[in-house]
Amino acid sequence: MSEGTYQRLWAATHQTLGELLLQEPFPTEPAPEREQDSFFYKLASLFLHYLAMMRRLDVIYDQMVQPQKRRLVRRLLDGVAGRLLELKEELVQADLSEYHCLDHVLQDLKLTPADLEIPIPKYFMLEQGKVLQDREALIEEIMDRLGRRRRKTVVKILPPSEAIAMIQRAERARQGRLRAKFMREIRKDVERDQRMRERKCEIDGNWAALIIQKIWRGFLRRRKIKQERMLEMKFIGMIPSSSEAEHSVIMNRAQNREELRRQRQQEKEMEYQEAVVEIRQQVKVKEGPDMQEEMKKQIRQWFIECHDLTGHFPEYPSDEIGGSSVIFSEKMPQQVKRELDIIDEENFRKKWGDKLPKKKEEEKPKKVEEDVEQKASKFVPILNEGHKEYHTRWASPNVQTFPDQDFNPDMIRIAEKKEVEAEIRVQVDKLMRQELQALRLVVDKEITRPQKTRFRAKKGKKGKKKRQEKDLTPDRTLHSLYEELVAEGLIKKSEYVRLSDYIGDYLYLGSILKLGNTEPMPSLFDLRQNVILYGVLRLGSAEIHALAPHVRSILLAGPSGTGKKMLVNAVCTEAGANLFDLSPENIKGKYPGKAGLQLMMHMVFKVARLIQPSVIWIGNAEKTFYKKVPKDEKRMEPKRIKKDLVKAVRQLQPGDRIMLIGTSNQPQVADINGLCKTYQRILMVPQPDYASRYLLWRHLIESYGKFLVNRMDLTALTKVSDGYTPGVIAMAVHSVMTERRKIQLVSRPLKSREFLDFLAKKDPIYEEEKESLKNWYIKTPLGKQRFKIDEDQAMEEAARLAKEKKKKL
Structure with a gap:
């Protein structure tokens, strides 16, 4: 698109921003109970409007060239993202849930679930490209220097006699397969000659021509039917049209133009800095x-x-x-x-x-005023200032x-x-x-x-209470600390995973289920959105993190195979964050003793602060807060970092772009008080519903070829796989689609029943496990509040029904 297009988009965005700012600020006092629904509706609609504005500003900032305009757009983009986080906080307090059903709001605003997708600003990754490359190169260099990779790739050296015997076995097997193939061809030739002798008649030329005509006409007819079927499938949108090549050419051309504009941005930025x-x-x-x-x-x-x-x-x-x-x-x-x-x-x-x-006594009312001011938005003044600056400097003719x-x-x-x-x-x-x-x-x-x-x-009498942590490594450089943590395996190279790879569909009937007094289970789409809001947006921008509601830690709790570790890697990829691994299995035997433990925790959090953003991951987080340590895990000492971890997390302040993310398969075995005090946000990882499973099957199979799903019954596969996790579904597809099976696709099309053998060998998530996780979540702080409100509403409904029944009698 041209510069004029982005300029017009910017003007339209400011027009919408002016309308939204007229609706600000929200009342600081909690809404009465009878007005909770309307208050939640207003919050949700404002959230969706800011979401659309953030999507526009991201496009404008990514493609606008003029450096002074881009600085204003950047402030507005960060301000809108921060306002989204504030609205999310208010939605949680109003709904007492981390997941919200906004389908009725989408319907009233005439929006689609795609409009609920939270965009990740492109500058998160683009502006850190060089830093990420240098970081990966440094980790690779350290690992090569330590020889870890060479030790991993070293194979077992066999004695000459065993090696010769293995080669002989393989060669005899190859010769046997070749001999069997020759014998099969000879047998077919013999049977064909025998059938010809039994017929005892010579083939007439006319009869041979008739056979050839029949075969040729059948071939032409089948080809025509196949073409008509392909045209029909293209017409109804089941397969990509023949213009896909043209579409890909157009998309490549558009991407090249975008890249050229980014290069021009860098040139103009350099000129601006020199000026x-x-x-x-x-x-x-x-x-x-x-x-x-x-x-x-x-x-x-x-x-x-x-x-x-x-x-x-x-x-x-x-x-x-x-x-x-x-x-x-x-x-x-x-x-x-x-x-x-x-x-x-x-x-x-x-x-x-x-x-x-x-x-x-005179100072007392001032504290009340300060409390009220703290509830006000910190980003609305930034948006107001940016909006005025636009009209003053750029909107004038x-x-x-x-x-x-x-x-x-x-x-x-x-x-x-x-x-x-x-x-x-x-x-x-x-x-x-x-x-x-x-x-x-x-x-x-x-x-x-x-x-x-x-x-x-x-x-500073108050300041004495907040003693600064003593530096245990004052004489060491950042490079030496980083190298030691990489050598000990506490800093790891995160896998390159985008959050868009975490497949899941939207929950379409959430509001209807709530009207029937049924609490809907969240979808994988909702989980992905929360991970973006709580993790990526805060870690990706220092300006947003400094002013947004502070979230130090997240706990992802759910069954094994639901993609918790994948989400951790995706947060590191999208935000360009370093990955620290403090899982009990990873720190086993490292830095023994109390002094060693303090040194390890000090080094991890010190390096994390110096090379922000950083993600500190703890796998099997329930082991750190065991109620009772199992006998077979006592040597591992899973609870050794409990006290130091709680202390270190509490010292994280706004502006410290450090996020503690824990993943847990069995949170029921942990002390819930310690777990909830350490992890501020607890996100339940649900099993995929029907829509999410359908998208997952389709995405995984199409990765081997888009034509494969044309002859498959994905609906049956989706129905049969109810109860299985995304990890099991992915393993089923990968186990079937071997290299040999890919070669056979030309002669033997892929069938749905081929995946059933693998699914039959795996256990699904049983109802007992689901109920156990639900009962555990009710004991969390947010779950307690929600359960109490639901219980009160149920009692009021029962009293109302009893009163009506009494009147009838």
Whole structure:
């Protein structure tokens, strides 16, 4: 698409953004119970509108070339993504569930389930491409240096006699198969000659021609029927049309154009950065001295005005409140003096508040106001600011269109002038403080005392409680720590898996099931969406992570084979994160003793902070919180990192792009209190429903050839595989589609019954296991709240029915 198309898309997006900002902010107080449904509906509709806007902004940011426009689009994209995370948090609190049924909202807004797909911003991977390549190369280099890979690939060397015997066996088997093939052909020739002798008649030429005609006509007819069938299948959309080649050519051309635009973005960005440095130097050289003199002149005038009004010179504003910027604001000297007095009074209260109970009472209502402010959105002001900037700078008809996508030097000069002014102000403040001391000494005969830093020192009785962790490796470099963790297997190379590879369909009848007082099981589509919201979006952007609701850890709980480890690898791939493995099986025997354990945990979290984003994965997370350790696992010491893990996770702050992700097959055997305190978000991994299984079978079989599904009964396969996990279904397809079977596809088409033999040997997920997981989830904090509300509603319904029955009697 052209630049004009993206410009029009940007304008339409801002029009929608303006309409959405009029609906903000949401009420900070919880909605009454009778209004919960309408409140949830409003949240869900706003969530879907922001989702569509995020999809548009992602396309615009990926393809727009002009560097200054892209900076504004980037702020808006991060702001919309952060607002989505805030709305998700409010949806969870309103619905008391991690999974939400939005099919009725989609229907009212005339949207499809595809519109519910959460896009992952493309810049997550594009901007970290070089970093990811260097990281993989470093891991490969370390592994080669340690010789791990060579030891893995070393094969067993057989003695010469055993090797000769093995070769002889293989050769005899090859000769036997060849001899059997020859004998089979000879036998067929003999039988054909025997049949010819039994007929005892010569074949007439006319009769031979008739046979040839019959075969040829049959061939032509079958070919025509096959062509008509293919045309019919193309018409109803069951197989790709013949124009697929043309479509692929068009798509390749479009992808090439997109790549060319990305290359042009890099060129314009380099030009922009060079221009920023050049213009900044020009402003500093040409306008810097005039700025300095003007500041001094204004400050001296302020000194004189304050002295005339109060009879003495004022206190110079500290750097903490902005220094001379307070004086430069459009305020009278009396206002500035009043503000300084208020600040001094607040500092006095912070110091002596414990001894003045009356002033404590005055501070109480301020805490309430702060609590209310914390509930307000942190991203809506960013969106408002970006929306105003768009209308001020880019939406005006007088603004240049920049057909060559060059930068605007005037905007750079304005921005750099402010930064240069801030730098000069710091220098001017130092000089003017000295001048103020000299004036006091000469005019008022007053010897000024240096300003005490008592407020900064006394600030921290609370700070003493949050002691900083002692650095156990102060003399070691990041490279040495990284190399040691790779050597010990605590840092691993994650598999390249996209979240789009986690196949699952949307739950279409969730709202209808809820109306019937039936809690629907979530689908794999819902799980994938939650993983994007809780994991990828937070780890992929530092700006989003710093302001979004803080989520330190996630627990994926579900049966074996449902793709939990695949989701962990997908999060690392999409967010470009490092993968740390602290599974009990992986840390067995490593860093023994209490000191060794503390060193290991310190190194893992220190390196994770230094090379953000990072994912710390714990497989079989229930073993870390065992109620009772089994006898055969006591040597492994699965609970050894429990205390240090809880402590380290609590120290993660907003801005630390570190996510703890645990996977568990049997969370029932763990202490639920410890598990829920460590993992903030518990996501149940469901078994695939009918729609998800159908998509999974189709996707896996089509990966070997799209034509294979034409003659297969996928509906029967989907029905028969009810209860099986995606892992078992994938193993069934891979076990059938061997290299030999691929060669035979031309003569022997693939049938559905070939997969049944493998499924018959595997156990499905039984109802007892499902019920056990459901009962365990009810004991989690969110499950308890949900269960209590459902129980109250059931009691109210029973009371209402009893009352109606009593009236009838």
